[in-house]
Amino acid sequence: MAHTNHRILLADRPSGIPGPEHFQADGEPARAPGPGEILVATRYISIDPAMRSWIGAGPSYVRQVGIGEPMRAGGIAQVLESRATGFAPGDWVQGRTGWQSHPTLRGDQAQKLDLSIGSVEDWAGPLGTSALTAYFGLRDVGSLRPGDTLLISGAAGGVGQVAAQIGQIEACRVIGIAGGSEKCQYLRDTLRLDAVIDYKAEPDLQAAIHRTCPEGVDVYFDNVGGETLDAALTALRLGARVVSCGRISQAGVTEPYGVRNLGTLGGKRVRMQGFLVFDYHDRYPEARAWLAHHVRAGRLRQRLHIVEGLENAPRALAMLFNGGNNGKLVIGLEVQV
Amino acid sequence: MAHTNHRILLADRPSGIPGPEHFQADGEPARAPGPGEILVATRYISIDPAMRSWIGAGPSYVRQVGIGEPMRAGGIAQVLESRATGFAPGDWVQGRTGWQSHPTLRGDQAQKLDLSIGSVEDWAGPLGTSALTAYFGLRDVGSLRPGDTLLISGAAGGVGQVAAQIGQIEACRVIGIAGGSEKCQYLRDTLRLDAVIDYKAEPDLQAAIHRTCPEGVDVYFDNVGGETLDAALTALRLGARVVSCGRISQAGVTEPYGVRNLGTLGGKRVRMQGFLVFDYHDRYPEARAWLAHHVRAGRLRQRLHIVEGLENAPRALAMLFNGGNNGKLVIGLEVQV
Numbered sequence: 001m002a003h004t005n006h007r008i009l010l011a012d013r014p015s016g017i018p019g020p021e022h023f024q025a026d027g028e029p030a031r032a033p034g035p036g037e038i039l040v041a042t043r044y045i046s047i048d049p050a051m052r053s054w055i056g057a058g059p060s061y062v063r064q065v066g067i068g069e070p071m072r073a074g075g076i077a078q079v080l081e082s083r084a085t086g087f088a089p090g091d092w093v094q095g096r097t098g099w100q101s102h103p104t105l106r107g108d109q110a111q112k113l114d115l116s117i118g119s120v121e122d123w124a125g126p127l128g129t130s131a132l133t134a135y136f137g138l139r140d141v142g143s144l145r146p147g148d149t150l151l152i153s154g155a156a157g158g159v160g161q162v163a164a165q166i167g168q169i170e171a172c173r174v175i176g177i178a179g180g181s182e183k184c185q186y187l188r189d190t191l192r193l194d195a196v197i198d199y200k201a202e203p204d205l206q207a208a209i210h211r212t213c214p215e216g217v218d219v220y221f222d223n224v225g226g227e228t229l230d231a232a233l234t235a236l237r238l239g240a241r242v243v244s245c246g247r248i249s250q251a252g253v254t255e256p257y258g259v260r261n262l263g264t265l266g267g268k269r270v271r272m273q274g275f276l277v278f279d280y281h282d283r284y285p286e287a288r289a290w291l292a293h294h295v296r297a298g299r300l301r302q303r304l305h306i307v308e309g310l311e312n313a314p315r316a317l318a319m320l321f322n323g324g325n326n327g328k329l330v331i332g333l334e335v336q337v
Numbered sequence: 338m339a340h341t342n343h344r345i346l347l348a349d350r351p352s353g354i355p356g357p358e359h360f361q362a363d364g365e366p367a368r369a370p371g372p373g374e375i376l377v378a379t380r381y382i383s384i385d386p387a388m389r390s391w392i393g394a395g396p397s398y399v400r401q402v403g404i405g406e407p408m409r410a411g412g413i414a415q416v417l418e419s420r421a422t423g424f425a426p427g428d429w430v431q432g433r434t435g436w437q438s439h440p441t442l443r444g445d446q447a448q449k450l451d452l453s454i455g456s457v458e459d460w461a462g463p464l465g466t467s468a469l470t471a472y473f474g475l476r477d478v479g480s481l482r483p484g485d486t487l488l489i490s491g492a493a494g495g496v497g498q499v500a501a502q503i504g505q506i507e508a509c510r511v512i513g514i515a516g517g518s519e520k521c522q523y524l525r526d527t528l529r530l531d532a533v534i535d536y537k538a539e540p541d542l543q544a545a546i547h548r549t550c551p552e553g554v555d556v557y558f559d560n561v562g563g564e565t566l567d568a569a570l571t572a573l574r575l576g577a578r579v580v581s582c583g584r585i586s587q588a589g590v591t592e593p594y595g596v597r598n599l600g601t602l603g604g605k606r607v608r609m610q611g612f613l614v615f616d617y618h619d620r621y622p623e624a625r626a627w628l629a630h631h632v633r634a635g636r637l638r639q640r641l642h643i644v645e646g647l648e649n650a651p652r653a654l655a656m657l658f659n660g661g662n663n664g665k666l667v668i669g670l671e672v673q674v
Binding site: 053259261264267273 | 390396398562566582584587593597598599602603606607608609610611616
């Protein structure tokens with residue numbers, strides 16, 4: 001059966017927040033796999049803050065997506081045709097599908113999902129890249145220890161909510177910062193964090209951090225940057241670690257926020273460190289075994305925020321930057337096998 | 338013989354740069370040592386940027402010096418009378434003399450100098466605390482590796498010049514930032530750094546860093562903070578380390594500089610870490626053995642900037658913050674034995 005590969009291409013580089021005006025849709029006949037390739041039908045596409053840096057005009061840690069190219073993205077897909085060893089029609093894989101419904105991928109760049117450790121949805125959620133980011137960020141970069149006070153910004157987001165639950169599993173006191181009552185209610189009532197700060201309702205974020213962390217913060221897991229980072233820096237304890245995971249508050253701003261409270265790094269012997277999850281690629285199996293174990297035990301979940309329809313991917317990307325998502329944001333596609 | 342203990346007391350907390358107006362001198366009869374104590378005659382007193390935080394109104398990592406108390410300082414002194422085991426008249430010691438000519442110290446808080454590894458002046462210089470700061474900052478916090486490009490701000494200061502030479506000994510490419518032609522000439526012609534940036538003569542510091550470090554910076558040893566840090570952040574390489582040793586540019590400013598370029602921490606996987614040399618106290622012997630070895634071999638020196646006379650200590654302290662010192666700043670006292 002002939003499939004159409006629906007694609008969404010980068011049409012223009014955003015200077016601010018990316019949205020539908022920077023993309024255009026097209027379709028082409030799906031390409032039959034060549035030797036070593038697989039043709040897949042995409043089921044879920046991950047929408048992540050890092051995408052902003054792949055398409056903006058500024059420097060990025062990876063090659064920029066070219067104008068006219070399909071938007072780069074990680075996805076989960078089912079194999080339709082295979083000419084690659086180890087893949088058969090019906091297999092589920094993850095790989096760089098991009099914003100495409102029926103891409104042809106190189107087999108050596110796709111990974112077969114091990115459905116014995118989790119469902120397809122688990123692989124899109126708490127076994128996926130954002131969960132791995134939380135795992136390595138907290139355990140390796142943050143050197144999280146039992147009893148630590150763990151403060152997380154963007155706590156209702158894809159990475160943040162997994163970080164919060166890892167903190168709970170590791171016997172930490174966990175405080176989440178999020179925007180809006182719905183997200184805060186989820187963190188408070190469903191995930192049962194020790195305290196939650198609604199930065200949109202809070203007149204003085206710094207005071208709220210000090211109030212909820214009266215003995216100070218051991219690990220600050222930062223998904224936000226900017227003012228939130230500056231406020232958190234004032235509450236750090238001796239030997240604290242700041243995990244610089246993201247700074248979504250600074251995406252597309254013309255004038256970056258100036259962080260004033262770095263003086264605490266010296267007096268408090270603070271380690272502040274950035275990282276990319278891809279650096280830990282060799283240890284993904286270890287992390288997935290740990291995450292899957294706790295998912296099975298009911299101690300770890302990741303709420304997926306599914307936006308249905310490839311055509312809505314540009315709009316979904318914009319949601320990330322105005323706080324519109326409730327949980328890990330993915331595009332859901334009807335699989336046409 | 339009866340000695341007078343000349344003292345300089347903290348009289349007022351500076352809100353900006355400390356100077357003579359914040360101190361007052363007095364004198365009292367030197368106190369004969371009680372059991373476990375020694376009476377000493379101070380020879381050198383170290384003047385350090387950290388002193389600002391010990392006397393200001395802001396938070397400090399140690400107890401604030403009280404109004405009316407002698408100013409706290411580390412010094413090198415000769416024993417006049419001893420009632421402490423292990424100390425005899427004529428011995429040289431280091432300890433917390435404060436700004437006092439003839440203090441009485443607890444023997445368990447003083448350390449006898451081992452003159453077999455260096456002279457009294459070596460102990461005031463390249464075996465002293467500022468040299469230890471450079472050693473642990475570069476080797477432990479900075480994880481300096483042979484071949485690294487090492488950028489140092491405040492490179493002509495007490496810590497900076499030792500850091501520069503440690504970098505040379507460790508086969509690094511060393512670039513120093515300092516203010517004024519005299520300091521830069523010292524770094525270029527005497528210490529023979531690979532490149533020197535005179536920030537006072539340079540219209541665009543960031544461009545100068547990129548020009549002198551065309552392949553980027555592996556370790557940035559930061560004594561300065563503020564704008565210099567912001568400029569250096571733009572030149573970091575993948576996996577770079579920022580050693581947050583000091584931020585003398587921010588001492589006593591009303592409105593701290595806002596650092597805008599922290600975004601590089603994520604994309605470049607940068608580790609930025611503060612520290613205090615006192616945390617490494619147990620490893621001082623290791624560091625001193627290393628430093629003394631290279632001092633003896635003629636590979637390591639520390640230029641002392643000696644201001645003679647205890648009464649000039651407040652003025653000397655102010656020099657630190659306006660860049661008036663050329664090298665490690667100490668007060669020299671005539672020893673009256």
